[in-house]
Amino acid sequence: MDNSTLQGLGTVFAMVAFIGVVIWAYSSYKKKDFDEAAQLPFADDDVQETSDEQHKDARSNKQ
16 A cells, blocks of 8 residues: 555545544434534523522622
8 A cells, every 4th residue: 555545545434433423413313412512601601690699699698
């Protein structure tokens, strides 16, 4: 096997891997998981707001 054959096999392997990732990412059975993951940055906002409200209540009770 010479260098150009190895480069060709590497290119084919990379193309197959890319197509596999695209099929995996756009398959319908993963949609629910991806939708949940997309909402993760917003999930902390609810916890933070509740925590802020508790801190404000604690401060007002001390005074």
